[in-house]
Amino acid sequence: MSTPHDASQPSETPPEFVAQDQVRSFVRKLSFGTILFRGIFALIIGVLMVLAPAILAPALGTLAAVFIGVGLVVYSVAEFVDAHRERKADEPGWGWIVATGIISLLLGLLFIVFPLISGSVLLLVASWIIVAAVLLRGIFVIASRYTGGWSTLLGVLMMIAGLVLGVLLLVQPGATIISLVWVLGLFAIISGIISLVLAFRVRKILKDAGVK
Template sequence: MGEIASSWWMLLVRGLAAIVFGFLALIWPGITLIVLVAFFAAYFLVSGVFALLSGFRHGARSRAWLIISGIVGILAGIVAFAWPGITSIALLYVVAFWAIVSGVAEVVAGIQLRKDIDNEWMLIVGGILSVIFGVLLLIWPGAGLLSLVWLVGAFAILYGISEIALALRVKNFTSSPRVP
């Protein structure tokens, strides 16, 4: 299980990217939709690439879910960059479905990693936060993405904190077997 410990920094980068994005969203709530699209696209791409890289580095147990999460993130980033004039409601649905799919993938990966690491709940918490965020966006689509900047920022910060906590836990993972 040394491969999990060797990729701790990827989780750390994902967490730091989420926190930076969250603070930028909170600091500039009047941000234009085009800049918000660029922030989301960049975050989607960074998160997707690192999830994909993690998927290729991990064992078979969590590989498929991390790869799926990475592919979805990369595709969401490409769509956001390709059509920067996208309406706020269309972006809201892209963000909502990305959050739900990647959140479910992280919950499943966390459950599957229960046999390999302690405190896998940090990955599960990040996934649950992602699903809740996506569902909230679907419940209130009429408000538009711009009016949800505070929710987006808060989610990104909380998600980033859970990813960093997981990264630090995984970094300290040893290859000694767990005692039941």
């Protein structure tokens, strides 16, 4: 004889809703992971450029160009994944992330396809692309509704740094390779620090929201 169903007892959560919650949790965690990856990658490239700018000399120029190119392609994939997450969450700044992803992808392919191009020309083109990418990233940081306080300030500083680098390239377009490597290295370090700060801010927000 079957036991009558007790309406007062809560029913079990349907499996499909459990799966959806797990997917949402995974996507949100992915945001922290992609931002953290960008920060670590930028720091590695920045430190490499500052401490060992001679790697862009002819002897190891091709190897360095290919390494940076592959890293930028992977970086662009992380940007596209992050943009997809932001779009799913109705985040207004996701278009800026797509733009930075496209710029990073183009720059990465430039390093991979033309590793033997003149170092000064390659770095000059790369510098302008990086200026555009950093400006767009700064705009996104400011536009994001999840950032505020120090994060917004870092976004403003990022835009200012991009403008300063752009002005320097206009004033001294014939700068030496080593000078450009130093500037780009410091710029990458700043960008990496900003990404790391944002990554741990995202993790704190997820923790406060109870996302496990």
